[in-house]
Amino acid sequence: MISIAKDIIDTGVKQYDAYHVACAILAKCDYFLSTDKRLLKYKTNDIKLLNPVDFLDVYGGRKE
Secondary structure: OOHHHHHOOOOOOOOOHHHHHHHHHHHOOOOOOOOOOOOOOOOOOOOOOOHHHHHHHHOOOOOO
């Protein structure tokens, strides 16, 4: 987990945010939801990082 987190930190993500994302990756989560704009800029093929509202718009079938 530490090595994954270090790779994430190297992209500019804060330490504890990187730990959370690394844990989600190791748990094989499909999505990581956050409202942290800096964290949402992190891109990887291992997990999809989304704002909760965007998640609901795309995957929740939300109707306006």
